[in-house]
Amino acid sequence: MRYLTAGESHGPQLTIIIEGLPSQLPLSKEKLDYELHRRQLGHGRGRRMQIETDQAQMLSGVRFGKTTGAPVTLVIENKDWTHWQKIMHPQAEPEEAGKRRISRPRPGHADLNGAIKYNHHDMRDVLERSSARETASRVAVGAVAKQILALCGIHIGGHVLRIGEVEAERVELTLDELVQRSEQSTVRCVDPNAEQPMKDLIDRAKKEGDSLGGVVEVIVEGVPIGLGSFVHWDRKLDARIAQAIVSINAFKGVEFGIGFEAAKRPGSEVHDEIIWSEEEGFGRATNRLGGFEGGMTTGQPLIVRGVMKPIPTLYKPLMSVDIDTKEPFAASIERSDSCAVPAASVVAENVVAWEVAQALLEKFPADTIDELVEQVNAYRERTKRF
Ligand SMILES: Cc1cc2nc3c(=O)[nH]c(=O)nc-3n(C[C@H](O)[C@H](O)[C@H](O)COP(=O)(O)O)c2cc1C
Numbered sequence: 001m002r003y004l005t006a007g008e009s010h011g012p013q014l015t016i017i018i019e020g021l022p023s024q025l026p027l028s029k030e031k032l033d034y035e036l037h038r039r040q041l042g043h044g045r046g047r048r049m050q051i052e053t054d055q056a057q058m059l060s061g062v063r064f065g066k067t068t069g070a071p072v073t074l075v076i077e078n079k080d081w082t083h084w085q086k087i088m089h090p091q092a093e094p095e096e097a098g099k100r101r102i103s104r105p106r107p108g109h110a111d112l113n114g115a116i117k118y119n120h121h122d123m124r125d126v127l128e129r130s131s132a133r134e135t136a137s138r139v140a141v142g143a144v145a146k147q148i149l150a151l152c153g154i155h156i157g158g159h160v161l162r163i164g165e166v167e168a169e170r171v172e173l174t175l176d177e178l179v180q181r182s183e184q185s186t187v188r189c190v191d192p193n194a195e196q197p198m199k200d201l202i203d204r205a206k207k208e209g210d211s212l213g214g215v216v217e218v219i220v221e222g223v224p225i226g227l228g229s230f231v232h233w234d235r236k237l238d239a240r241i242a243q244a245i246v247s248i249n250a251f252k253g254v255e256f257g258i259g260f261e262a263a264k265r266p267g268s269e270v271h272d273e274i275i276w277s278e279e280e281g282f283g284r285a286t287n288r289l290g291g292f293e294g295g296m297t298t299g300q301p302l303i304v305r306g307v308m309k310p311i312p313t314l315y316k317p318l319m320s321v322d323i324d325t326k327e328p329f330a331a332s333i334e335r336s337d338s339c340a341v342p343a344a345s346v347v348a349e350n351v352v353a354w355e356v357a358q359a360l361l362e363k364f365p366a367d368t369i370d371e372l373v374e375q376v377n378a379y380r381e382r383t384k385r386f
């Protein structure tokens with residue numbers, strides 16, 4: 001399976017083509033729109049999210065609510081386009097478009113590197129595609145992947161562990177409880193004591209013209225043993241997930257299981273002892289390594305964390321240099337979120353969903369969803385008896 005996304009933040013639409021989906025997969029538009037809606041929420045989002053109502057139109061590869069096996073085209077409309085046509089239309093008048101020209105690169109954005117690399121003297125030509133608007137496309141793709149995974153008994157949840165200096169306490173919950181609780185929280189945090197301090201911190205940052213980052217966690221349950229492979233570097237599934245996480249705008253790091261904590265502990269407190277039972281076959285006594293050994297899944301839940309830097313656009317802008325005059329100036333301000341960690345946790349869930357679904361279809365190539373489910377079930381039985 002593979003996919004491509006296209007579209008500018010203030011262009012008419014986002015376009016996604018997914019190729020290689022098994023046929024006969026019931027594709028629920030409600031589930032796609034639900035994921036897209038979740039990504040728009042969260043305390044700290046800016047005014048743009050009040051303009052958009054992200055929904056996915058299915059334009060190819062689906063008939064009678066099921067995939068045909070042909071490439072699936074999804075389109076998400078940018079409602080904000082109506083305000084930007086004169087500037088963003090491919091045939092826009094240069095004079096009109098020039099009114100929103102950006103010549104003062106924003107530190108922390110792709111603006112300056114992108115402008116130098118592609119020789120743009122209006123940094124809007126960089127900003128429009130480097131914007132995290134694109135993450136809506138990746139959530140739509142993940143929402144398709146989640147529907148494949150659910151039929152194979154694989155389920156995903158995500159939540160926020162940290163915003164700025166406020167860290168959530170670890171709460172023992174089932175995946176269902178975690179999903180329900182994070183859904184009820186406007187910061188997607190399952191620790192009730194951390195929710196209000198997180199919101200207060202976001203409000204304070206916003207008032208001060210500043211921004212915040214944080215840490216999100218994704219958990220995947222029901223993953224069979226042996227997705228990914230140790231035999232070649234680019235087949236290691238933890239490595240692919242790491243790339244998927246760090247490719248989310250503003251994500252700077254990734255951890256699995258106890259993560260960076262492993263550096264401080266002796267081996268006896270890091271590795272997971274192997275156990276066996278008649279009913280379940282092989283397992284692990286703990287899951288400190290977050291479900292991976294040798295680039296392959298162990299059958300334990302996948303535990304993936306990502307760290308997001310604070311939003312780079314600041315209403316109290318940092319200093320920059322004008323690309324025309326080379327004079328120092330305060331960076332340009334584009335309308336902005338002050339904290340998008342809750343939204344980003346939804347993006348993280350969905351990019352992980354895609355990687356796991358892709359690894360599943362690599363291990364169990366299938367033209368139809370029934371073939372996939374059959375193979376996964378047979379394999380689960382076989383691994384129990386190993
Ligand atoms: C869901 C989401 C929303 C974001 N919203 C904004 C925003 O409103 N303003 C902003 O400056 N950056 C925002 N970002 C981050 C920037 O897109 C990102 O920092 C920038 O493109 C540079 O990429 P890099 O940080 O990965 O190097 C957002 C990121 C995500 C994941």
Ligand SMILES: C=C(O[C@@H]1CC(C(=O)O)=C[C@@H](OP(=O)(O)O)[C@H]1O)C(=O)O
Binds near residue numbers: 046
């Ligand atoms: C559009 C989205 O996020 C945008 C991501 C973003 C950035 O610089 O990454 C900047 C802002 O864009 P705008 O200036 O249009 O408000 C955010 O709103 C979205 O998440 O759908």
